[in-house]
Amino acid sequence: DAKTTQPPSMDCAEGRAANLPCNHSTISGNEYVYWYRQIHSQGPQYIIHGLKNNETNEMASLIITEDRKSSTLILPHATLRDTAVYYCIVRNRDDKIIFGKGTRLHILP
Amino acid sequence: DGGITQSPKYLFRKEGQNVTLSCEQNLNHDAMYWYRQDPGQGLRLIYYSQIVNDFQKGDIAEGYSVSREKKESFPLTVTSAQKNPTAFYLCASSRGFLLEQYFGPGTRLTVT
Numbered sequence: 671d672a673k674t675t676q677p678p679s680m681d682c683a684e685g686r687a688a689n690l691p692c693n694h695s696t697i698s699g700n701e702y703v704y705w706y707r708q709i710h711s712q713g714p715q716y717i718i719h720g721l722k723n724n725e726t727n728e729m730a731s732l733i734i735t736e737d738r739k740s741s742t743l744i745l746p747h748a749t750l751r752d753t754a755v756y757y758c759i760v761r762n763r764d765d766k767i768i769f770g771k772g773t774r775l776h777i778l779p
Numbered sequence: 780d781g782g783i784t785q786s787p788k789y790l791f792r793k794e795g796q797n798v799t800l801s802c803e804q805n806l807n808h809d810a811m812y813w814y815r816q817d818p819g820q821g822l823r824l825i826y827y828s829q830i831v832n833d834f835q836k837g838d839i840a841e842g843y844s845v846s847r848e849k850k851e852s853f854p855l856t857v858t859s860a861q862k863n864p865t866a867f868y869l870c871a872s873s874r875g876f877l878l879e880q881y882f883g884p885g886t887r888l889t890v891t
Contacts, residue, residue: 711885711887713871713884714822714869714871757821767880769814769821
């Protein structure tokens with residue numbers, strides 16, 4: 671089953687780009703990479719997902735390496751409201767989504 | 780406005796009582812999910828339903844039960860058999876199974 675590895679926490683200065691890494695070295699060819707975030711005591715919020723190409727939307731960009739073993743979520747201009755736990759998720763072969771502990775991103779004023 | 784709602788936000792129960800958590804969505808989504816989150820931990824899947832009148836166990840279904848009689852509703856019952864019921868419970872829905880999931884605000888259950 672595909673699993674993800676993320677650093678437990680990261681800091682980023684307000685206004686700078688936040689780059690959140692995720693390792694998914696056992697990902698299968700037809701599995702997507704999803705990113706969600708959870709602001710304290712709220713439900714998670716969908717950010718972006720991708721298969722093999724880089725993706726961008728109004729919230730973030732997703733960069734997936736050519737071998738698909740890792741990816742990076744980029745928040746181009748981080749604000750204090752981006753302080754949250756960020757989850758990198760892949761779909762496993764049992765059709766269940768596994769949320770790990772994620773990365774706690776601290777935006778520093 | 781379309782969305783997913785959970786009620787109540789906070790719920791307190793005595794040990795040994797069953798309690799039902801509400802989840803309603805007006806997004807016309809086929810799939811719905813229940814997750815549990817403990818302090819400092821990620822989400823764990825309890826039950827999910829891909830269509831009406833059908834549901835499957837997730838990773839930690841023991842001590843929980845669900846029903847899916849209507850597309851809009853997916854209530855979760857925490858039974859007295861659940862050994863550690865105190866947690867933050869999150870409901871989600873998606874247009875298709877495992878597509879982008881939209882989460883409700885959660886219900887924080889405390890059992891004493």
